[in-house]
Amino acid sequence: MYAMIDQTLFGELSSSRDTISVVEDLRKFISWKHVEGTNWHTRFNHLINYGAGYYSYIYAKCLAATIWADVCAKDPLSLATETTLRAKLLQHGGAKEASTLLKDLVGSDDIIRYHGKGFVPNLTSLCQEMGLIEDQG
Incomplete structure (x- = not known):
């Protein structure tokens, strides 16, 4: 509420x-x-x-669900999955923009959308991946 x-x-x-x-x-x-x-x-x-700190938790869950579906779900404990997460997401620390890291990791611009001066999870893309709504494209 x-x-x-x-x-x-x-x-x-x-x-x-x-x-x-x-x-x-x-x-x-x-x-x-x-x-x-x-x-x-x-x-x-x-x-x-x-402030917006509350939504960072919700956004993190949305983004994590997309990363799980796109990168980890097939074989979450494999060396390939670990290497992908380390090379494309973790090793950069704060040296790259978060939006760039997320796009590179999942290989798609659909993971986020821009709003105001920042970005938010693209819930349409996430819901399609989770089967909650049908792909409109």
């Missing part, structure tokens, strides 16, 4: 709506109740000081 509130207020499709109306609209997605008039969502510090 908190992530939904955050994305509605600050995400790619954010609006200038007030938090109370956003929370009321999103309540249809939850089963728990709160005392009317208490504005429980104002106790969620993430909306004020947590």
